[in-house]
Amino acid sequence: MTMDATRQRFLMCRPTYFAVDYAINPWMDPTAPVDADLAVRQWERLRQVYLDLGHTVEEIAPVPGLPDMVFAANGGTVIDGKAMAVQFRDPQRADEAPAYRAWFEAAGFEMYDPKHVNEGEGDVLLAGGHLLAGTGFRTAHASHAQLQEVFGYPVITMQLVDPRFYHLDTALSVLDERTVAYLPEAFSPGSQAVLRRLFPDAVHATMADAEVLGLNAVSDGRHVVLPEQATGLAAKLRDRGYETIGVDLSELRRAGGGPKCCTLRLRQGKANR
Numbered sequence: 001m002t003m004d005a006t007r008q009r010f011l012m013c014r015p016t017y018f019a020v021d022y023a024i025n026p027w028m029d030p031t032a033p034v035d036a037d038l039a040v041r042q043w044e045r046l047r048q049v050y051l052d053l054g055h056t057v058e059e060i061a062p063v064p065g066l067p068d069m070v071f072a073a074n075g076g077t078v079i080d081g082k083a084m085a086v087q088f089r090d091p092q093r094a095d096e097a098p099a100y101r102a103w104f105e106a107a108g109f110e111m112y113d114p115k116h117v118n119e120g121e122g123d124v125l126l127a128g129g130h131l132l133a134g135t136g137f138r139t140a141h142a143s144h145a146q147l148q149e150v151f152g153y154p155v156i157t158m159q160l161v162d163p164r165f166y167h168l169d170t171a172l173s174v175l176d177e178r179t180v181a182y183l184p185e186a187f188s189p190g191s192q193a194v195l196r197r198l199f200p201d202a203v204h205a206t207m208a209d210a211e212v213l214g215l216n217a218v219s220d221g222r223h224v225v226l227p228e229q230a231t232g233l234a235a236k237l238r239d240r241g242y243e244t245i246g247v248d249l250s251e252l253r254r255a256g257g258g259p260k261c262c263t264l265r266l267r268q269g270k271a272n273r
């Protein structure tokens with residue numbers, strides 16, 4: 001089997017103002033100290049990994065007072081040159097939405113505004129011609145219909161059931177056109193059945209891998225960038241022929257985020273890049 005890497009264009013946000021000042025998921029403990037400089041160094045290494053793989057990384061300017069803005073995956077959903085802006089569940093993150101929206105607009109994407117809570121690529125993943133859309137904690141089920149209308153891909157609702165895996169991208173990772181990896185127990189029984197139907201060859205992750213946010217991985221179809229602590233998952237992926245690249249984002253994990261959370265895929269703008 002030959003596995004081809006596709007060049008990607010990513011949007012990232014430097015964690016200059018990273019902090020854990022509030023708790024909106026079970027990973028966040030505002031009483032524990034956070035090393036923002038370490039977070040920046042870990043983030044810079046992730047960015048360098050992408051550049052070394054030949055991907056393009058665009059940067060949005062971080063805004064003081066928005067400590068979670070580093071999680072660019074929550075800034076929007078960008079497919080076929082269309083960008084759907086986001087609406088956060090929690091007021092602490094609300095002001096990130098217009099900042100990302102302005103960036104997409106300036107970059108020339110066709111803009112759509114959300115009518116319901118929608119946390120972007122954190123909960124919306126394009127896989128095998130379907131949009132897998134998470135709900136249960138953040139993105140509202142009602143927004144799934146709008147996603148289908150805007151992007152014109154069949155939307156498959158994925159019901160998340162474990163609060164530690166509150167965004168779809170913490171429980172499922174798209175590896176290529178045909179394959180995903182996921183933690184079955186993070187999904188309702190019905191969603192598990194749907195995943196088995198859609199992806200009979202999927203890689204099943206263990207709780208040990210998911211607990212280090214191993215599924216919060218970024219794949220270009222050949223190379224998979226994932227938390228280095230997810231050793232079991234990395235071994236399974238290598239068995240399937242992927243090249244794995246481990247990164248340490250331990251400091252950002254204190255906010256409940258990993259490599260994918262820090263990375264928004266930009267699928268074609270006006271420049272058609």
Ligand code: ARG
Pocket residue numbers: 024025028068071073074093121122123167169170255256257258260261262
């Ligand atoms: N602290 C952030 C939140 O709870 C983390 C977001 C992680 N992003 C993601 N795409 N899973 O909203």
